[in-house]
Amino acid sequence: MDPQSFRERLLDGETVVGTFQLLDSAMAAEMPGVAGMDFTILDQEHGPLTAETTAGMCAAAQRAGAAPIVRVRNNSEAEIQRALDIGAAGVEIPQIETVEDARAAVEHARFDPLGSRGLSQYVRAGGYTGADDYTDRENERRAVIGHIEGERGVENLDGILEVDGIDVLFLGPYDMSQSIGIPGRVRDDRVEALMTEVCDRATEAGKVVGTFADDPAMARQWLDAGVQYVAVGVDGALLTRAFEDIVDAVDAE
Structure with a gap:
């Protein structure tokens, strides 16, 4: 897989x-x-x-055939620009709660005429030398992923869905659970109902939907619900649990 085409793959369904x-x-x-x-x-x-360190990790992921997506710390111009300049195939932006948040994310992530991302073509994303079509290619190939993580984002969803340039709406189940007063209970019916509502409305509006899943069964649940972009597990937890399984198996002998 060419990680540069990751956005096109998403938009192609x-x-x-x-x-x-x-x-x-x-x-x-x-x-x-x-x-x-x-x-x-x-x-x-x-x-x-x-x-x-993220620059080296982007290169390693690309070399192995996986698109590197950088989740930035906040919805700021400097954070988003830096992640894209070092060669991320896409950027995930936390806590998109309002139309203004969504517009700012697009403004920071896209070059003119779609946004106002700061321009240097002499960066890793530009192959260190750039090209005449560099800004057009970046606008076409870099995915912009906005996190809907709480009740405020859900309340403003209709306006957020109308903002051009957000490629994926990513549902954060853990922050969603916290926003409704049941932190960590991501399989609670109330969390799942809220996420299903967003998924249905976003899909109806023609937006790609993403989410996080703790395990393959949870991933399958959301894929069946229409989610197209699913992140399963976190590397540290996966590794720790694998070690625990080894310890349990050895102790059982």
């Missing part, structure tokens, strides 16, 4: 499966692609990743 990465390691970023996943989300919001 393809279902993609990946994971979240908090481990600050290029080798760990390579593993999802080696395993056959479509993407890995390099999580700067909740992990210790820096711009410097």
Whole structure:
């Protein structure tokens, strides 16, 4: 898979499966692609990743055939521009709660005439030398993914759906559970009902929907509900549980 075409794959209706990465390691970023996943989300919001380490992790993920998606720390011009300049196939932007949030995300992530992303073609995304069509290619190929993570985002969903340039609406079940006063209870009927409502409304509006799943069964549930972009598990948790399984199996002998 060419990670540069990841946005086109999404907009063409393809279902993609990946994971979240908090481990600050290029080798760990390579593993999802080696395993056959479509993407890995390099999580700067909740992990210790820096711009410097994320650049190497983007290269490792791409080399293995997985699109590197960077979840930035916040909806700021500097954060979004930096993630895209180092070669991310897409950027995930947390806490999109209003129409203004959605418009700002697009403004920061797209070059003129779609936005006002700061321009240097001498960056990794531009192959270090740039090209005459660099800005057009970036606008066409970089995915912009906005997180709907709470009741306020749901309340303003109709307006958010009308903003051009947000390619994927990503439903954050954990923040969603916290916003309605039941933190961590992501399988509670109230959380699932809220997420289903957003999924249905976004799909009806022609938007790609994404979400996080703790395990394959949860992923299958949301894929069946119309989610197209699903991140299954977090690398540290997956690795820890694998070690626990080994310990349990050895102790059982």
